[in-house]
Each structure stands twice: as structure tokens, then as C-alpha cells.
Amino acid sequence: MNSRSMYSAAIVSIWLAAAPAVQAQPRVPQGSLRVTVTDPTGAVIVGARVQLIGEPPGPSVATDQRGQAVFSALAPGRYAVQVESDGFEPATVEDLRVRNGETRREVRLAIGKLVEEITVGRDGREARSDPRGDSFATVLTPDQIAQLPDDPEEFEDALRQMAGPGAVMRVNGFRGGRLPPKNQISQIRFRRNFYAADTHETGFVAVDILTKPGASAWRGSTDIALRDGRLNARNAFAPRPPDEEQQRYAFSIDGPLWKNHTSLSFATDGLDASEAKTVRAALPDGTIADQVRRPTERMNFSARIEHALSGSHALRGELQQGRTEARNLGVGDYELPERAFSRQVDQTVFRLSESGPIGRTLFNELRFQVSWDDTSYVSASDRPTIQVLNAFTSGGAQIDGGRRAREFEIADNLDIATRRHAMRFGFLFEAGRYRSDERRNASGTYIFSSLDAYVAGSPTTFTRRDGDPSVEFSQYQLGWYAQDDIRLRKDLTLSVGVRQELQSHLEDRLNISPRVGFVWSPFRNGKTTFRGGAGVFYDWYDAAVYEQTLRVDGTRQRDFVVRNPGFPEALDGGTSMALPPSRLVQDPSMRMPALATGSIGVERQLAAMTMVSATWFHSRGWNQLRGRNVNAPGADGLRPAPAAGNITQIESTAGSAGDRLSINLSMNVPARQLFFATNYLFARETNEADGPFSLPADNLRLDAERGPAPGDIRHRWVGMFNKGLWKGFRVGTSFRLSSAAPYTITTGFDDNGDTVSNDRPSGVGRNSARGLGAFDVGVRVGWGRGFGTRAPSAGGPVPVVRIVRAGEMDMPSGGPVGAPENRIRLEIFAAASNVLNHTNLQNYSGVMSSPFFGQATAAGPARRVELGARIMF
Numbered sequence: 028m029n030s031r032s033m034y035s036a037a038i039v040s041i042w043l044a045a046a047p048a049v050q051a052q053p054r055v056p057q058g059s060l061r062v063t064v065t066d067p068t069g070a071v072i073v074g075a076r077v078q079l080i081g082e083p084p085g086p087s088v089a090t091d092q093r094g095q096a097v098f099s100a101l102a103p104g105r106y107a108v109q110v111e112s113d114g115f116e117p118a119t120v121e122d123l124r125v126r127n128g129e130t131r132r133e134v135r136l137a138i139g140k141l142v143e144e145i146t147v148g149r150d151g152r153e154a155r156s157d158p159r160g161d162s163f164a165t166v167l168t169p170d171q172i173a174q175l176p177d178d179p180e181e182f183e184d185a186l187r188q189m190a191g192p193g194a195v196m197r198v199n200g201f202r203g204g205r206l207p208p209k210n211q212i213s214q215i216r217f218r219r220n221f222y223a224a225d226t227h228e229t230g231f232v233a234v235d236i237l238t239k240p241g242a243s244a245w246r247g248s249t250d251i252a253l254r255d256g257r258l259n260a261r262n263a264f265a266p267r268p269p270d271e272e273q274q275r276y277a278f279s280i281d282g283p284l285w286k287n288h289t290s291l292s293f294a295t296d297g298l299d300a301s302e303a304k305t306v307r308a309a310l311p312d313g314t315i316a317d318q319v320r321r322p323t324e325r326m327n328f329s330a331r332i333e334h335a336l337s338g339s340h341a342l343r344g345e346l347q348q349g350r351t352e353a354r355n356l357g358v359g360d361y362e363l364p365e366r367a368f369s370r371q372v373d374q375t376v377f378r379l380s381e382s383g384p385i386g387r388t389l390f391n392e393l394r395f396q397v398s399w400d401d402t403s404y405v406s407a408s409d410r411p412t413i414q415v416l417n418a419f420t421s422g423g424a425q426i427d428g429g430r431r432a433r434e435f436e437i438a439d440n441l442d443i444a445t446r447r448h449a450m451r452f453g454f455l456f457e458a459g460r461y462r463s464d465e466r467r468n469a470s471g472t473y474i475f476s477s478l479d480a481y482v483a484g485s486p487t488t489f490t491r492r493d494g495d496p497s498v499e500f501s502q503y504q505l506g507w508y509a510q511d512d513i514r515l516r517k518d519l520t521l522s523v524g525v526r527q528e529l530q531s532h533l534e535d536r537l538n539i540s541p542r543v544g545f546v547w548s549p550f551r552n553g554k555t556t557f558r559g560g561a562g563v564f565y566d567w568y569d570a571a572v573y574e575q576t577l578r579v580d581g582t583r584q585r586d587f588v589v590r591n592p593g594f595p596e597a598l599d600g601g602t603s604m605a606l607p608p609s610r611l612v613q614d615p616s617m618r619m620p621a622l623a624t625g626s627i628g629v630e631r632q633l634a635a636m637t638m639v640s641a642t643w644f645h646s647r648g649w650n651q652l653r654g655r656n657v658n659a660p661g662a663d664g665l666r667p668a669p670a671a672g673n674i675t676q677i678e679s680t681a682g683s684a685g686d687r688l689s690i691n692l693s694m695n696v697p698a699r700q701l702f703f704a705t706n707y708l709f710a711r712e713t714n715e716a717d718g719p720f721s722l723p724a725d726n727l728r729l730d731a732e733r734g735p736a737p738g739d740i741r742h743r744w745v746g747m748f749n750k751g752l753w754k755g756f757r758v759g760t761s762f763r764l765s766s767a768a769p770y771t772i773t774t775g776f777d778d779n780g781d782t783v784s785n786d787r788p789s790g791v792g793r794n795s796a797r798g799l800g801a802f803d804v805g806v807r808v809g810w811g812r813g814f815g816t817r818a819p820s821a822g823g824p825v826p827v828v829r830i831v832r833a834g835e836m837d838m839p840s841g842g843p844v845g846a847p848e849n850r851i852r853l854e855i856f857a858a859a860s861n862v863l864n865h866t867n868l869q870n871y872s873g874v875m876s877s878p879f880f881g882q883a884t885a886a887g888p889a890r891r892v893e894l895g896a897r898i899m900f
Contacts, residue, residue, distance in 0.1 A: 034484065037098075046775055049471070050462065051121070053257065058102070058125045058127050058129070058130060058584065059095050059097060059098060059099045059100070059101060059125055059129045059130070060079075060098040060101060060105050060106070060108075060123075060130050060131075060132070061095055061096075061111070061129060061131045061339070062077050062090075062093050062095065062096045062131075062132055063093070063131070063132070063133045063134070064077065064094050064096070064110055064112065064133075064134050064135075065094060065133060065134070065135050066115065066135070066168070069380055071090070071093060071094025071095075071114050071213050071237075072090060072115070072136065072239065072786075073090055073091070073094060073113035073213075074089050074090060074112065075089065075090045075096070075110055075426075076110070076112065077109070077110050077761075077802075078109045078110075078111075079106055079108060080108065080119070091382070091722050093333075093341065094213070094770070095341075096150070097383075097384060097774075098732070099339055099387075099794045100318065100737050101125050101382065101590075102125075102445075103126055103127055104124070104125060105122055105123065105124050105125070106123050106124075106125055107119060107120065107121050107122070107123065108649035109130070109133070109741075110134045110136065114138060115136035115137060115258050116137040118134055119133075120132065122819040124273060124317070124515040127273050129335075130338070131287050133193070165216070165217075165691065165693055166215070166216050166248040167215040167217075168214060169209075169210075169212065169213065169214075170700075170702075171747075171749060172209050172703050172748075173209060173210075173809075174210055174561050175209065175747075176805070176858065176860075177252055177275070177858070177893070177895060178252075178275060179205065179206060179296065180892075182209065183206055185197070185262060186234055187234075188663070188745050188763055189217065189704075189706065189747070190217055191232055191689065191706065191708050191743065194232045194233070194234055195226075195228040195232075195233045195234065196236065197236065198236045198238070199236070199343070199378075199380065200392070200394055200438075201378055201380075201394065203376070203396070203398065204347050204374075204378075204396075204398070205329070205374075205376075205382060205400060206236065207236070207238050207294065207329070208277060208294045210248050210279060210897075210899070211239055211281070211292060212236055212237070212238055212239070213237050213238060213239040214236075214237045215234065215235070215236050216234070216235045216237070217232055217233075218232070218233045218234075218235055222381070222453075222522065222524070222542040222543060222544040222560040222561065222562040223510060223524065223542065224508040224509065224510040224524025224525060224526045225440060225510060225526075227455065227526075227528070227565075227567075229566065229622050230625070238331070239281075239292075240604060242527075244282060244283070245281070245283070246281060246282060246899070246900065247278070247279060247281070247899070248277075248280075248354070248897055248898065248899040248900070249277070249278045249279075249897070249898050250275075250278070250895065250896070250897045251274075251275070251276045251277075251278040251712070251896055252276075252875060252894065252896075253636060253894050253895065253897060254271070254272060254273035254891060254892065254894075255272050256268060256270055256271040256272060257892045258891075259890060259892060260864045260873060260889035260890040260891075261889060262303070262305055262318070262863075262886055262889045263319045263866040263868075263886040264316060264884070264885055264886055265305050265316070266316045266317060267318070269303040269318070270303055270318070270320055271297070271300075271301050271303045271320070272300065272301055273298070273300035273302075273893075274298070274299045274608050275298050275299075275895075276299075277296035278292070278294070278295055278296075279292070279293065279294035279295075280292075280293050282292075287335070287839070288335050289332065289334045289335070290332070290333050290334075291330065291331070291332055292329075292330070292331040292332075292333075293329070293330050293331075294325065294329050294330075295328045296327050297325060297326045297327070298323065298324065298326075299323075299326040299647075300322070300323045301320045301321065301322045301323070302320070302321045302323070302433045303318045303319070303320060303321070304318060304319050304320075304355070304358060304359040305317070305318045305359060305885060305886075306318065306319060306358065306360065306361075306362070306363065306364070307360065307514065307879075308360075308361050308363060308418065308419035308420075309419060309483075309877075309878040309879065310418075310419055310478075311478055311481065311482050313877075315577070317364075319355055319358045319364050320355065321353070321354065321356065321358070322353070322354045322355065323351065323353045323354075324351070324352045324353075325351045326349065326565075327347070328347070328348045328350070329345065329346065329347045329348075330345070330346050331343065331344070331345040331346075332344045332345075336383070337383070338385030338480070339383045340381065340382070340384075341381070341382060342379070343379070343380045344377075344378065344379050345376075345377070345379075346375075346376070346378075347375065347377075347378075348374070348376075349372075349373070349374050349375075350372070350374075352371045352372075353369065353370050354367070354369075354545050355367045355369055356369065356370055359885070360870050360884055360885050361417060361418065361419050361420050361884070362420045363421045365407065365408055365421055365422065365423070366407075366408075366412075366420060366422070366424050367406075367407040367408075367424065368404055368405060368424040369404070369407075370402065370403070370404050370408040371403050372400070372401070373399075373400070373401045373402075373582060374398065374399070374400050374401075374746070375398065375399040376397075376398045376399075376499070377396070377397050377398075378394070378395070378396045378885060379394075379395045379396075380392065380394045380395070381849075382564045383756060385660040386420045388443060388444050388445065389441065389444040390444075390445055391436075391439065391440070391441050392435070392439070393438075394436070394438045394654055395435070395436070395437050395438075396435065396437075397435040397436075398432075398433075398434050398435070399432075400432040400434075401429065401430075401432075402430050402431075403428070404426045404427055404428060404429060404465065406424040406425055406427055407422070407423070407424065407427050409423045409427070409469065410422045410423040410467070410470060411423070411470045411471045411472065411473065411595075412470070412471070413472075413473050413475070413481075414473065414474050414475065414476065415475040415477065415478055415481045416475065416476060416477070416784060416874045416876065417774050417775075417872040417873075417874040417877035417879055417880070417884075418478050418481075418877055418878060420479070422470075423470060425466075425467055425469055425470055426465070426467055427467075427469075428463070428464040428465040428466045429463070430461070431461070431463070431465065432459055432460075432461050432570075433461075436455070436456070437457045438453065438454065438456070440453035441453060447514045448511055448512070448514070449511070449514075450512075451508075451512075452509050453507065453508060454505070454506065454507035454508070455505070455506045455507075456504075456505050457503065458501065458502065458503035458504075459501065459570060460499075460500075460501050461498075461499065461500055461502070461570055461574060462497075462498070462499045462685070463496070463498055463574060464497045464498075464577075466492075466496045467492060467496075468490065468491060468492045469491070469493075469516060470491070471489055471491035471587075473486040473490070473594060473595075473597075474487050474488050474491050475487065476775040476776050476777075476784060477775060477875050478878065484593075485591075485594070486587065486592050486594050487776065488588065488590055488591075488782050488784070489588070489589040489592035489593065489597040490589075490782075491597075492579065492584055492585070492586055492587075493525045493584065493585055493586075494582075494583050494584035494585055495583055496583070496584055497583070498574060498577045498578050500570075500573070500577060501531070502530075502531050502532060502570045502874070503526065503531050504528070504529070504530040504531070505529055505530075506526060506528040506529075507524040507527055508526040509522070509524060509525060510524030510542070511523055517733070518548045518553075519545065519547045519548075520545065520546045520547075521543075521545050521546040522542070522543065522545065522546075522560070523542070524540075524541075524542040525539060525540065525541050526542065527539050527540070528540070528542040528565050528619070530567060530568055530619060532568060532573050532613075533568055533617060533618065533619060533620045534615070534616070534617075534666070537627065538565045538621070539617050540562065540565060541562065542560070542561075542562035542563070542565060543560050543561060543562065544558070544559065544561075544562075545557075545558070545559055545560060546558050546561025548861075549797055553753060554631060554632040555629065555630070555631050556629070556630045556631075557627075557628070557629050558626075558628050558629075558630070559625075559626055559627035559628065560625065560640075561623070561625035561626075562623070563621060563623050563800075564621070564622045564623075565619045565620065565622075566619065566621070566622070567619070568617070568652075568688070570721075572652070572677060572720075573613070575611055576611045576612060576613045576670070576677060579610055579611040580612070581608055581609075581610035585609065585610055585673070586609035586610070586673065587605070587608065587609075588606045588609050588782050589603055589605045589606070590604045590606070590777075590782060591603055591604060606673065606782070607670055608672055609673035609674065610673075610674060610871070611675050611676075611677065612677070613676070613677050614677060614678035614679065614680075615679075617652075617677070617678060618638075618650045618679045619679075620648065620649075620650045621648065621649055622646055622647070622648040622683070623647050624644060624646035624647075625640070625644070625645055625646075626643060626644040626645070628640060628641060628642030628643065628644055628689075628865045629641055629642075636695050636696050637692075637693070637713050638691075638692070638693050638694075639690075639691065639692045639693075640689075640690070640691045640729050641689070641690050642686070642688070643686070643687045643689075644687040646685045646687075647682075647683070647684050648682055648714070649682050650684035651679065651681035651683055651715070651716065652677060652679055652681065652718070652719040653677075653678060653679075653680060653681040653715060653716030653718075653719065653721060653729075653732075654675050654676070654677055654678075654716070654718075654720045654722050655675070655676050655678060655723065655726055656674065656675055656676075656722060656726045656781055657674050657675075657676045658671050658672070658673060658674040659673070659727070659779075659781040660779065660780045660781060661727065662727070664780060669768065673781070675722065677719050677720070680713060680729070681716045682714070682733075683712070683714035683715070683736065684712075685710065685711060685713065685771075686710070686711050687708060687709065687710045687711075688708070688709040689708050690706070690707045690708075691705070691706050692704070692705050692706075693705075699750075700750060700757070701749075701750050701751070702748070702749050702750075703746070703748045704746060704747055705744070705746030706743075706744070706745055707742075707743070707744045708739065708742070708743040708746065709741060710736065710739070710741060710743070711739065711741065712736035713733060713734060713735055713736060714734075714736045715732045715733045715734075716732060717737050722781075722783050724773075724785050724786055724793070725779060725786075731792070731793075732793050733793075733794035734792045734794045734795060735793075735794040735795070736769075736794070737769065737794065738766050738768070739768070739769055739794065740766055740767070740768050742764075742765065742766040742800075743766075744762075745761070745762065745763050746761065746762050747759065747761040747762075748760050748761075748762070749807075754776045755810050755812050756804070756808070756809070756810050756870050757809045758807070758808050758809075759806070759808075759809075760805065760806045760807070761805045761806065762802075762803065762804045762805070763801070763802070763803045763850065764801070764802050764803075765800050765801050766797075767799055767800050768798070769787075769795070769796065769797050770793070770796050770873045771787065771794050771796070771873050772787060772788065772791050772795060772796050772873045772875065773785050773786060773787055773873055773874055773875065774786050774787065774876065775874045775875055775876030775877065776876070785873070796873055796881075798868060798869075798871040798883060799868050801867040802865050802867065803860065803861050803865065804861065804862050804863050804865075805858070805859065805860045806859050807857070807858040807859075807863045808846040808856065808857050808858075809854055809856035809857075810854065810855050810856075811852060811853065811854040811855075812852070812853055813849025813850075813853075814849060814850060814853070815849060815850030815851055816849065816850060828842055849899075850900070851900050852899040853897075853898055854896065854897040854898075855895075855896045856894075856895050856896070856897075857892065857893070857894050857895075858895075859890060859891065859892045860888065860890070860891050861887070861888060861889060861890045862890055864890040866889075867887035867888050868883035868885075868886055869883060869884075870883060871883050872884060896900075
């Protein structure tokens with residue numbers, strides 16, 4: 028029996044074992060209680076503790092990702108419920124009547140007072156040593172999320188900047204797809220549970236985005252935002268003010284379809300924008316500086332339905348559809364306007380999830396996702412390309428056809444809780460079907476080492492890809508895991524787990540990933556927490572890489588390569604030499620890339636509302652992918668297989684290593700509507716290849732390729748601050764500072780005869796040069812005012828304040844419990860990125876034969892201003 032069957036059998040066995048126990052009970056009336064805990068803004072609170080009060084006290088249940096806690100098998104009668112959450116005032120609901128069937132109650136918590144006091148309840152050391160708790164986590168609430176960029180792509184980019192390189196984003200547990208609108212997000216959590224066995228990704232930070240559950244009354248919002256080039260600053264490399272504009276609009280609405288059972292959330296947004304892209308190139312008759320409009324149109328739609336299947340199980344379905352059309356791509360930097368091409372992307376995503384308890388000790392979550400992605404390209408011209416290295420590129424883009432991907436994912440997580448153990452078992456199965464007829468370089472490309480060589484009509488190489496590009500294939504990947512969080516003491520938890528993964532198109536089937544971690548809060552006040560661990564992570568072999576080995580296999584398609592060709596006719600030259608057809612192959616012994624990493628960290632609560640943490644990481648990778656020409660000429664100039672041309676083999680022979688130090692500081696003072704968070708990251712990353720198609724400068728000396736990774740930015744510092752002011756005004760700011768990224772110095776020539784112009788000077792390593800760092804400050808100022816009032820969504824008595832609790836990082840601001848809400852609210856904002864208009868230089872030339880050698884030829888966006896308004900009803 029394979030592992031998947033064993034896992035399925037285990038699930039069935041648990042169900043069968045639980046069923047007789049339930050059936051053996053006498054048939055007496057039973058009820059259930061579902062408590063939804065929210066903050067003053069109406070956003071749900073995850074991880075709040077809900078307890079039935081009585082003699083003896085009932086069990087304490089933590090609210091799930093929907094902010095809900097469920098008590099099953101209750102005898103009908105009257106109960107009292109106590110609710111607590113870090114950073115909020117505790118609340119008690121007295122005389123709550125539970126009837127047969129399901130009873131629902133929403134409890135809204137008030138913001139905690141700024142008083143340093145030990146709270147009766149869960150021991151602080153126990154809470155801080157929970158590996159799935161909020162230790163080493165930063166949480167953004169709706170008020171703080173509202174201060175981030177409103178454009179969806181810029182919003183996602185801001186989250187990735189805050190999380191750092193390699194971060195993994197999930198929306199309600201799902202990866203991929205688009206992020207939901209900001210006003211439908213209840214929380215964003217930057218988690219650092221590094222070594223959980225349920226995680227495939229090697230990212231050091233996971234960004235978990237939780238959407239708001241269905242509201243008890245209909246609510247909606249409509250947004251509009253505008254940018255105009257007349258308000259923006261001129262790019263440092265642009266010859267004139269930017270000719271760009273942007274109109275962005277959005278609408279969302281959510282509410283109950285069947286009260287207390289089914290809710291609907293709907294959202295749509297669109298974008299009509301034109302961005303100015305600079306061109307800086309050197310031609311034989313002089314340097315040109317220009318800018319080209321790059322239009323983009325985008326339309327997205329999403330709908331989400333949540334339905335209560337029973338008193339304790341919920342079903343959630345979501346549909347996303349979107350289309351993006353972009354024109355004048357491929358133009359900019361050295362690329363002249365004639366290189367333009369357009370791209371259209373259509374995406375549809377359907378998601379379904381079901382979760383709920385099984386008895387008193389089990390909780391199961393099942394997720395299913397299927398996506399349809401279609402991408403098509405059209406070139407403005409198919410003329411042969413002329414590339415003078417880091418001087419100019421002209422001719423057609425030669426990109427046509429497209430790619431269609433059909434992918435699905437199914438995952439299941441089963442949690443089993445006992446007195447000292449919190450066990451989790453699960454699996455992830457992903458599969459896809461791909462079809463592509465993407466055609467590139469069908470007319471050929473001439474490569475010149477310098478402007479002098481171009482004037483002399485002496486190219487270094489000519490390449491052309493011939494044949495039928497159509498391919499169709501399937502791919503699947505499977506992983507399953509087991510983990511146990513063992514509570515050794517009240518202040519110490521040990522986590523041990525193992526994960527096994529395999530994938531089609533690779534022969535290795537045994538990829539075992541052991542994981543171990545600990546969380547220790549040694550002091551009685553629970554203000555200091557240590558966390559560490561180690562684990563092995565495997566990476567998937569990307570379908571797009573496998574696709575290229577199928578397409579350019581020497582039969583479907585092949586590369587026609589000529590050394591020292593003639594110009595403009597490749598074979599019309601005295602020294603031209605045409606190679607036999609060249610191809611791409613996959614190494615038969617390829618294995619899944621792997622990474623081992625370990626870390627140790629400490630977190631300290633400095634004051635009631637301030638947290639600081641520091642974590643050090645070390646990692647080492649093996650079986651990393653690289654490209655290598657296994658038929659490159661040897662020292663004698665002869666190829667191992669004279670009857671063949673270049674044979675680029677994708678193989679898993681590269682390595683990597685890295686060290687990181689991450690320092691986080693956050694402060695949240697809800698009573699003063701103030702929030703601040705910042706992160707500093709020191710990183711040193713080395714590897715031996717820039718990617719699976721990256722070829723070495725010398726195919727016979729692979730050890731010489733070890734050097735800084737392309738993303739080896741030694742210093743990164745990001746932060747955000749927002750503060751509520753007077754009379755409805757609020758200001759937010761963010762900043763980003765980073766040191767320089769590396770780039771490689773090359774001669775511009777093909778001295779070793781492998782037909783690739785990436786030779787480096789003697790003694791110069793890969794990615795050994797660096798330019799300048801980057802600095803950016805963004806500001807957002809908003810004003811809001813409410814009109815009319817309506818009753819709050821939470822009914823029942825106002826919770827009674829029993830204890831003052833010290834606050835933590837995840838505290839939103841808002842009004843008092845049970846306060847009336849505005850019927851309509853208007854918000855107006857003005858936002859600016861790179862408000863100081865700092866010139867962030869980019870695209871440094873490392874080609875020694877280029878007229879721009881050692882210089883930057885582009886810059887990041889100059890100051891941009893956006894004006895917008897939002898109406899909420």
C-alpha cells in the first residue's frame with residue numbers, strides 16, 4: 028500500500044472509530060454554539076480564546092481563521108461565555124440561551140488599555156511558546172492595511188518588500204491567483220514558523236492573508252483613483268516630462284444570502300494605464316535618449332460564497348477571472364521601439380475549501396483549486412534581430428503564439444490535539460496539463476561584440492530557431508507530511524516532523540525532508556521568547572523548464588548556429604562556420620533541488636506595545652539547476668561530438684550557500700491610532716548559476732562560476748508608519764533602502780569558441796561588480812467622514828470589562844464596543860511614491876566593449892502622485 032493510500036485509510040479508520048462512540052450515546056437533545064469574535068472595525072480576530080463559564084469551567088476554544096469558535100454537544104440551557112484576546116479588553120456574555128440545533132452569537136471586543144498588568148488566563152509563557160502562535164509574527168489589521176498602496180500590483184509588491192526575499196504568499200491557505208481587495212482583508216500575518224512540515228516552500232517568511240467572513244448585513248464600497256503625468260516627476264533618463272496616465276476603479280459588496288447560513292462577497296476592479304518607459308542606446312551616429320508609452324488594460328472579477336454546512340463545518344467557494352493586455356513590451360533600455368510586442372493573459376481560478384472539527388480532538392481542512400491560464404504574444408515585427416551588446420538592439424521581437432496551462436491542486440490537513448501533543452498530518456497533490464506553440468527567434472539574431480564590429484559588418488554569432496514549436500505534456504507533484512508539536516513544559520515546545528515529496532519527469536522518488544524546531548519562553552512574564560530549528564526543503568522542477576527541453580529537442584525544434592557569420596547574410600562570409608543543429612536536453616540523472624537551513628532567534632517585548640526580534644539563518648543548497656554545454660570545444664578546439672552542435676544540458680550540479688540576519692521592531696498604540704514596523708535584513712548569498720538556462724563562461728571550469736547570487740543585496744531596510752490625526756485625517760509613510768545588487772563583467776567576445784559571448788576577463792569572477800543602492804519613500808494622506816448611523820452588527824448585551832490586558836502587535840484601532848456604525852462613509856486620499864524623487868540607478872552595463880561600460884542606463888520610477896476617493900456603504 029502506498030503512502031497516499033495509507034493516509035486515506037487512516038482518515039477512514041478515525042471516522043469509523045469515532046462513529047460507534049457517538050452512536051453509543053443515548054439520544055438526548057443537543058445544541059451547538061458558534062461564537063464569532065470581531066474587533067471594533069468588524070474584522071474577525073483569529074486566535075481569540077472563548078470559554079464556557081461554569082462549575083467546573085468548560086473547555087477553552089481558539090477562534091479559527093474565520094474568527095469562530097464552535098462548541099458542540101451542548102445540553103440546551105443558559106450559559107455564560109468569556110472571550111479574551113491579546114490587545115483587547117476581555118468580554119463576558121451572560122445568560123446566553125442555547126437551543127436545540129445551532130445558536131450563533133457575535134462578540135465584539137474593545138481595544139485594550141495601555142496598562143502593564145499580568146492577565147489571569149492562559150499563562151504568558153505558554154502563549155509565547157506556541158509554535159503556531161504569534162511569536163516572531165507581525166500582524167497588519169484593516170486600519171494598517173488601508174495605508175498600503177491601493178493599486179493591486181503595487182500592494183503586492185509592498186507586501187513582498189516588507190516580507191523580504193523568498194517570501195511565500197497565501198490567501199486563505201491558497202497560493203497563486205490575485206490578492207483580494209484591501210477592504211475584504213481582515214488580517215495580514217507575516218509568520219515565521221520556519222520548519223513546519225506542512226510547508227513545501229523554502230521561504231523564510233510566509234505572508235498569510237485572511238479575508239473577512241460574510242457580514243451579517245450588506246456592505247459595500249466603490250473606489251476610483253487617478254494618476255496624471257503632469258503631476259509626476261521626470262525620470263532621470265527621460266528627455267521630457269512623462270507622457271503617462273492611469274485610471275483605476277473598483278467595486279465590492281458583501282452580505283448574507285441566507286442569514287446565519289450563506290454569505291456572498293463580490294468584487295471587481297479595472298485599470299487603464301499608460302506608463303512611460305525610457306530608452307537609452309548607442310548607435311554608430313550617436314547616443315539616443317527617448318521614452319515610449321507602454322499601455323496596459325486590466326479587468327478582474329471575483330466572487331466568494333461561504334456556507335455553514337452544519338453547526339461546526341463551513342464550506343467556502345471562490346471564483347476569480349481576469350484579463351490583462353499590455354502593449355509595447357520589449358521596449359526600453361537598449362531595446363529600440365521596433366522591438367515591441369504585445370501580450371494578453373487570461374486567468375480563471377476556482378477554489379473550494381471545507382473545514383471543521385471531527386469530534387472533540389480532530390479538526391480537518393480540505394482545499395481544492397483549479398486554474399486556467401492562457402497567454403498569447405504578437406510581435407510588431409518579425410525582422411531579424413540585431414544585438415550590439417549593451418549598445419542597442421533593433422529588429423523584430425520575434426515572439427508569437429502562446430501557452431495554455433490547466434492546473435489543479437488538492438490538499439488536506441488533519442489536526443489531532445491531545446493533552447501535550449498537537450499533531451498534524453496531510454498531503455498536497457498538484458498536477459497540470461500544458462499546451463504551447465510559442466515561437467521565438469524564427470528569423471534569427473545577429474550578435475555583435477561592439478559598435479566598431481557592427482560598422483565593419485562582423486558579427487560574432489548568428490542563431491535561429493527552426494521547426495515546429497508545438498508541445499503538449501502533463502506534470503504532477505506530490506508531497507505528504509507528519510508533524511507533532513510536543514509541549515514538554517509550560518514554557519517549552521518541541522516540534523518534530525518529516526515531509527516526503529516526489530515529482531514526474533524526475534527519477535528520484537525518495538526526497539525525505541526532516542524538520543525540527545523549538546520555542547522557549549523561559550521567564551515568568553512571558554516577554555522573552557527563543558526560537559530555533561533546522562530542516563531540509565526540496566524545490567519543484569518547473570514545468571516551463573521541462574517544456575523547453577521538449578520543444579528544442581533537435582527534432583521538434585533545433586537551433587541553427589553560425590560562428591563568425593556574414594552580414595546581412597549569415598552564410599555569406601569568408602570565415603563563417605555553421606554548426607550542426609543544436610538542442611536542449613535534460614540530464615537523465617537530474618534530482619530535485621534541495622536546501623538545508625537552520626536558524627536561531629530571540630524576541631523581546633520591550634513595552635506594552637513594542638516588540639523587537641532578531642533571527643540568524645544559515646543555509647546550504649545542493650542539486651541546484653544550471654545549464655551546461657556538454658558539447659563545448661575543449662582546450663584543443665575540438666568538440667566531444669563533432670557531428671552535433673551545442674548540446675545545452677539542464678542538470679542539477681550547482682550549489683549555494685547563504686547567511687541572513689533579520690531584525691524586526693514594531694510598535695502599536697491603538698489608543699493613539701499609531702503603528703510602526705520596520706525590518707533590517709543583512710544577507711550574503713552565493714551560488715554557481717543564475718538559473719537553469721544560465722551557461723558558464725567556461726564549460727570546462729564550473730568551479731569558477733561560484734560567486735554572489737543575482738539577489739545578493741547585502742543590506743535591506745524597510746519600514747512603515749501610520750498615525751491617526753485630528754478631524755478624520757490620517758497619514759501613513761513607508762520607506763525602502765537597499766544596497767547595490769551585483770552584476771557580471773564580460774569582455775563582449777567569444778574567445779573560447781562556445782558561441783556564447785559571456786567570457787570574463789582573467790581573474791574576474793561572476794557577479795563581482797556592483798552599482799549603487801536604492802532609496803524610496805512613500806507617503807499617503809487620507810481624510811474620512813461618516814454620514815448617518817445604523818445599529819452595530821453584533822447584538823446582545825455589551826461585554827463586561829473584567830481585566831486589563833497588556834497589548835501586543837496585532838491590535839487594530841476603533842471605537843467602543845457596540846458603537847453605532849456609519850451608514851455611509853467617504854474617504855479621500857493623496858498618495859505619492861518616491862516622494863523625495865530620489866534617482867535609483869539601474870541596468871549597469873558589465874560589457875567591456877560597450878560604450879556604457881560601468882554606467883547605469885536606466886533609473887527606477889520618479890515621483891508619482893495618485894489621487895483617489897472611496898465610498899463605503
